[in-house]
Amino acid sequence: MGRIAYVNGQYLAHGAASVHIEDRGYQFADAVYEVWALFDGRLADPDGHFTRLNRSLSELKIDPPMSREALTVVLKETVRRNRIREGLVYLQVSRGVAPRDHAFPSPDIAPSVVVTVSRVDRAATEARALRGVGVITQPENRWGRCDIKTVGLLPNVLAKQAARERGAVEAWFVDEMGLVTEGASSNAWIIDANGTLRTRDAQSNILRGVTRTTLIEILGLEGITLSEQPFSVEEAKAAKEAFITGAGSLVLPVVTIDGTPVGTGEPGPMASLLRRHYIKQAKASSI
Numbered sequence: 001m002g003r004i005a006y007v008n009g010q011y012l013a014h015g016a017a018s019v020h021i022e023d024r025g026y027q028f029a030d031a032v033y034e035v036w037a038l039f040d041g042r043l044a045d046p047d048g049h050f051t052r053l054n055r056s057l058s059e060l061k062i063d064p065p066m067s068r069e070a071l072t073v074v075l076k077e078t079v080r081r082n083r084i085r086e087g088l089v090y091l092q093v094s095r096g097v098a099p100r101d102h103a104f105p106s107p108d109i110a111p112s113v114v115v116t117v118s119r120v121d122r123a124a125t126e127a128r129a130l131r132g133v134g135v136i137t138q139p140e141n142r143w144g145r146c147d148i149k150t151v152g153l154l155p156n157v158l159a160k161q162a163a164r165e166r167g168a169v170e171a172w173f174v175d176e177m178g179l180v181t182e183g184a185s186s187n188a189w190i191i192d193a194n195g196t197l198r199t200r201d202a203q204s205n206i207l208r209g210v211t212r213t214t215l216i217e218i219l220g221l222e223g224i225t226l227s228e229q230p231f232s233v234e235e236a237k238a239a240k241e242a243f244i245t246g247a248g249s250l251v252l253p254v255v256t257i258d259g260t261p262v263g264t265g266e267p268g269p270m271a272s273l274l275r276r277h278y279i280k281q282a283k284a285s286s287i
């Protein structure tokens, strides 16, 4: 059986699924998205993603297309029809379809809703976590509202491509002060030379990662101290450990930054431990 996509009330063959050419997501990136990790057919960290989705929609003044309960049914039904147990669930909500005009359509139009599910090879991603990954650094060039999870991701796309061309998996954006903001599709963490676990505070211009939030809760339970202080590229290169978090990467050890080995050049014990803790917690909270 082939892949299935949900588009505006219909479950369609993935290859035949489409949105209108005047969808505002397509023309203006006037749309938001969410990505859930899928463990054994269940959505991880559901509350965090639904809450952030509603916040992103409200910041863009897009009405929620349906209730959380109805959306949960749609997401789970799309998962079921795809027969995928381990993977990622992608949801995109755009302002809708209207003749091209920058300002919002008046009267309001119905938002467009798309859901897709993709398979993840957990054996391959676990093997990657055991090896660790490389990141590169790139100048921060995104807009000032990275807290909203919009599909306007061109700087992230270009940064990720630059990483790939240099054999790395992620790119860390670096602001004018030389401080790391976050990754192109993940949050950035280090255990600095003094042994302090650090990640940038989410009041600044970064996405408040749901994985980040859950991991902070786990740290609290485990009695591990966290400093929400930004760190420089130099501090990161001199760190004992580094890792990234996100629905796709979960908790993923970083072993090189711009080709410089981090710590021993092997995945750090804390990053590896936190990966296990996170996966356990994500599975327990999944629906």
Ligand code: PDD
Residues within 6 Å of the ligand: 035, 182, 183, 184, 185, 186, 187, 207, 208, 209, 210, 211, 212, 245, 246, 247, 248
């Ligand atoms: N990206 N920062 C950015 C810029 C991101 O795009 C993401 C997630 C994160 C981590 O957020 P979370 O823990 O809620 O997944 C941080 C998703 C996975 C993506 O674009 O595919």
